[in-house]
Amino acid sequence: MPATDGRVVLDSRDISRALTRISHEILERNRDAEDLVLLGLHTRGVPLAKRIATRIEAAEGHPVAHGALDVTMYRDDLRTHPTRAPHHTEIPPGGIDGKTVVLVDDVLFSGRTVRAALDALADYGRPAVVRLAVLVDRGHRQLPIRADHVGKNLPTARSERVGLRLEETDGIDEVRIVELEGVPA
Amino acid sequence: MTRHLLSIDDVSAEEIQQLFATAAEMHDVQKREVKKLPALRGRTVINLFFEDSTRTRSSFEIAGKWLSADVINLSAKGSSASKGESLRDTVLTVTAMGVDGLVMRHSASGAAHQVAGWLDIPVINAGDGMHEHPTQALLDGYTLQRQLGGPGSLEGKRIAIVGDLTHSRVFRSNVKSLSKLGASVVAVAPPTLMPSGVAEWAKADGFATSYTLDDVLPEVDAVMMLRVQRERMSGGYFPTSREYTVGYGLTRQRLALLREGVPILHPGPMNRGLEISPEAADAASSRILDQVSAGVAIRMSVLYHLLAGEESA
Numbered sequence: 001m002p003a004t005d006g007r008v009v010l011d012s013r014d015i016s017r018a019l020t021r022i023s024h025e026i027l028e029r030n031r032d033a034e035d036l037v038l039l040g041l042h043t044r045g046v047p048l049a050k051r052i053a054t055r056i057e058a059a060e061g062h063p064v065a066h067g068a069l070d071v072t073m074y075r076d077d078l079r080t081h082p083t084r085a086p087h088h089t090e091i092p093p094g095g096i097d098g099k100t101v102v103l104v105d106d107v108l109f110s111g112r113t114v115r116a117a118l119d120a121l122a123d124y125g126r127p128a129v130v131r132l133a134v135l136v137d138r139g140h141r142q143l144p145i146r147a148d149h150v151g152k153n154l155p156t157a158r159s160e161r162v163g164l165r166l167e168e169t170d171g172i173d174e175v176r177i178v179e180l181e182g183v184p185a
Numbered sequence: 186m187t188r189h190l191l192s193i194d195d196v197s198a199e200e201i202q203q204l205f206a207t208a209a210e211m212h213d214v215q216k217r218e219v220k221k222l223p224a225l226r227g228r229t230v231i232n233l234f235f236e237d238s239t240r241t242r243s244s245f246e247i248a249g250k251w252l253s254a255d256v257i258n259l260s261a262k263g264s265s266a267s268k269g270e271s272l273r274d275t276v277l278t279v280t281a282m283g284v285d286g287l288v289m290r291h292s293a294s295g296a297a298h299q300v301a302g303w304l305d306i307p308v309i310n311a312g313d314g315m316h317e318h319p320t321q322a323l324l325d326g327y328t329l330q331r332q333l334g335g336p337g338s339l340e341g342k343r344i345a346i347v348g349d350l351t352h353s354r355v356f357r358s359n360v361k362s363l364s365k366l367g368a369s370v371v372a373v374a375p376p377t378l379m380p381s382g383v384a385e386w387a388k389a390d391g392f393a394t395s396y397t398l399d400d401v402l403p404e405v406d407a408v409m410m411l412r413v414q415r416e417r418m419s420g421g422y423f424p425t426s427r428e429y430t431v432g433y434g435l436t437r438q439r440l441a442l443l444r445e446g447v448p449i450l451h452p453g454p455m456n457r458g459l460e461i462s463p464e465a466a467d468a469a470s471s472r473i474l475d476q477v478s479a480g481v482a483i484r485m486s487v488l489y490h491l492l493a494g495e496e497s498a
Contacts, residue, residue: 070210073222073252073489083186083494085203086210123219 006163006178010152015135015173018151019048022133023055025149030100035128037096038066041105041117042087047168048135049104065092069103074116091124101127102149106164108134111145136175138162159183186490189301191310192317193361201365202336204486205327211485214251215478222485224493225254228285233276234311235261235291240453240477241311241321245288248484254492257284276300286492289313294354307491315352321452322358324483326366328476329407332448340367345401347373347433348411348460349422351380355452356411360390371405373398375433377422398433402442409450410435410461426459437464448472 010018030036033056040049046068053066067090072078103117114132121130133149138156156162156177163176186203187195196204214220230249234242242258249256259279261267266275272291280287286307289297294314301308312318330339344363350356350372360370370392372383379394380386387394395401402408413429423429430436435449440462443449449461449471457463466473 073224078224078493080495083490085207088210089213119223123217123221125218 006161006176008174008176009154010136010175012167012173015151015175018135019051020055022135022149022151023052023059026052026102026131026133027056027059029131029148033060033062033064035099036064037092037094037099037101037127038064039069039091039096039101039103039117039121040066041103041113042068042070042072044106044164044166044169045104047166048106049102052102052104052133065094065099067092069117069120071113071116071120074119076112076116089120089124096121096125096127098126098128100129100131102131102133104133106135106166107162108132108137108145108147108150109140109162111141111143114145115143136162136164186494188491189297189308189310190319190487190491191297191301191308193319193322193358193365195319198365201323201326201362204323204483204490205330205336207489208323208327208479208482208486209331211248211251211489212479212482214485215481220251221253222251223253224489225249225252228492229255229257229283230286230288230488230492231279231284232256232258232288232311233279233290234259235266235272235289235296236312238290238312240480241290241318244477244480245309245311245320245484245488247481248488251481252485252488252493254285254488272296272300273303276303280304280306286488309487309491312354314354315357316354317358318354318452319358319362320480320484320487321355322362323487324476324480325355325359325409325450325452326362327483328450328472328479329363329368329448330366331479332472332475333406337367339363342368342406343371343404344368345371345373345398345405345408346411347398347401347408347435349378349413350374350383350411351378351422352414353411359409360392364391368406369393371395371401373401373433375423375429398439399442402439403444405443405447407448407450408435408443409452410455410465411452412454413456413460430459434459435461435465437462440465440468443470446470450476452476 038049038053040046049066053064056064070087070089072086131148134147135151136154137150138154161178165172167173246256288309288311290311294316297310297313373395451473
């Protein structure tokens with residue numbers, strides 16, 4: 001996606017505000033944040049989880065366990081795409097048993113990635129609670145999954161694409177909506 | 186990624202690194218309580234071994250099972266192959282049962298290539314005669330690369346491969362893979378166990394040769410000892426075992442010639458006291474057991490890349 005394609009719907013300040021709000025919401029649901037584990041879903045969920053962890057740490061004054069979860073092996077579309085190399089899964093040293101795990105992703109769309117993440121999570125342990133935080137919810141769910149914490153609800157047509165860039169991976173913070181050609185709305 | 190893995194020639198340096206990166210993630214699965222990934226759920230892999238093997242076969246079996254594939258082991262002994270069935274009929278029969286991938290070991294060089302031509306499912310060469318053993322070379326390269334500091338760390342390193350080179354498919358595959366990873370190989374063996382035409386071959390593939398282990402050991406960054414394959418030897422390749430050990434064994438005395446921490450590898454099974462002394466096999470710098478656990482990770486990686494995606498569907 002070229003840098004000038006589509007229109008910007010969230011700029012860096014909007015993203016920052018959304019993440020701050022999500023961090024506060026997570027804290028409100030988990031008072032002392034001690035049994036909290038934030039797991040970012042690759043690729044862009046990982047830096048987002050780190051940013052949320054930093055915000056919670058700043059508010060609470062103690063570190064928050066965070067890591068990364070790769071769901072490649074758990075996807076239900078493995079056979080319909082060329083194989084992808086898995087990313088690194090990083091579960092914090094305390095594990096996830098009995099913890100409140102918040103899965104963090106950039107865009108919530110069909111819900112299939114989250115479904116795969118729940119399967120992956122079950123192989124690592126048994127959390128007490130699993131919640132979902134996303135920066136953007138663009139709708140079009142194919143599975144009964146909804147997010148607990150949403151940065152921005154962004155109703156989109158199927159003919160549109162939500163392009164999210166982050167400072168850590170792309171050098172800029174922004175969310176754009178791009179019109180795809182040849183896709184029915 | 187390639188459709189079959191018959192030879193190290195099938196994979197580029199970039200693809201080798203991709204296989205290593207995936208293997209590193211697979212390696213982590215071994216530490217988990219639930220050693221299972223669903224990537225090959227519903228797929229069936231057959232291990233067809235026409236030659237004896239413990240570690241390669243069980244390694245492929247574990248790899249397939251940890252990826253949730255159904256794995257069937259067949260050995261020639263006790264199967265119809267021992268009743269005189271041809272190789273072609275055997276593989277066509279077993280693969281007609283709805284198999285999605287074939288792992289094959291055979292005593293004839295080139296057997297896996299031939300079989301791949303008859304089938305439309307991925308074929309993985311688990312050792313064909315004196316020709317190649319690509320997954321062994323990959324796990325050796327992976328073990329060394331991890332030991333020496335990660336991707337790119339084999340660049341410019343000098344690796345000695347010592348022993349029965351004539352009969353070694355591990356040597357042939359390792360020369361190719363280590364060169365692709367940027368290392369230079371020095372092949373050490375008595376003249377009787379140097380492959381014929383080694384001079385031209387060494388020139389083409391860019392490796393050095395030596396008949397004197399003592400000269401080579403002080404300057405290498407890793408040493409890979411090979412098994413003396415007595416079962417493949419029809420004549421006398423050396424006068425006595427004792428004489429072989431004196432000239433080419435990694436003895437306790439020779440260990441002292443290695444720089445500190447230089448990794449020692451051996452593809453197994455070992456003839457302790459012949460090509461490798463117990464002191465070397467059990468040394469702190471021995472990576473022989475690491476090779477075994479890396480073997481499962483590499484084979485998971487290979488099975489995943491060859492069998493999980495759309496191209497193999």
